[in-house]
Amino acid sequence: MSNSTYILDEKLLASGGSRFANYIVDIIVVFCLIFVFGIVMALIANLFGLGGLMYWLGNMSDFEGQILFVAICIFYYSFSEGIFGRSLGKFITGTIVVDENGQKPSFGTIFKRTLCRLIPFDALSFLGSRGWHDSISDTYVVNKKELEREVKLFHEFNLIGNNEVI
Template identity: 65%
Template sequence: MNKSTYILDQKLLVSGAVRFLNYLLDNIFILILVFIFGFVMAIVASLFDMNGLLIWLDTIGDLEGRVIFILLAVVYYTVTEGLMGQSFGKLITGTIVVDENGERPSFGTIFKRSLCRIIPFDALTFLSSSSRGWHDSISGTYVVNKKALAEEVKIFKEFNLIGQNEVI
């Protein structure tokens, strides 16, 4: 039995423009999460007569808002990419996060990838010619077109079956 392993072809990487679209779409979803978080916190504070929390929510500053956004972004990317292999932005654009073998990365790798997004200017690094950002390089992940990857892996597996005896 042939035990060769599929290695991702660089031609499957999506362009910087698609990565930028993913970024914009995901930021919209994260902002929705921030709104929901604030709304839920306000309801909880009102129900349990937590006036201090209501005052804090009303006077939240830029630094606190940015910290909340970053924390929710890490949770968003870790949960969506960890469970589905793609965020909602990637789902819309038909792209997926994979490792070098075209497989879904482990939850730990996705968490590492999500934490790397906190690095300043990381969001701009995928605009280079390779279209791999720092969060991709550091975590060893790639963003590819989901359909193109499926077709490539199918061809690879069919090619590896050539010359093997059929088991009846």
């Protein structure tokens, strides 16, 4: 068996259109999660007679709303990309987050990637090539099917000429 390691080919990177679709779908999911959070908290407040919680939910400041948005984003991206390597947007567009070897990144790398999303103007960083949350965390968003085909071909090519052990 060969000791060579697969290195990601830049041609597998997801298109700008796919990345934009990922962003739109994921933002919609985050807003839905915030809505569900509000409903669950209101139900809990009503069930247990927590008037203060109901008051807070109804009178949340802009700053508190932004903190909630950031917390839900961190939860959503860390959970979905940490467990599946993909957010809902990436499932829909057929893309996946990988490291330079085409493997699922560690949870620490995904968490770093998620925190980098909080950098102001990160979304605009895609006007160049790779976004900041990709380049800082050394991750790549690629087409999943194309990656699987490339990795399979790479490993099959490395088997050529190797003696079969029985």
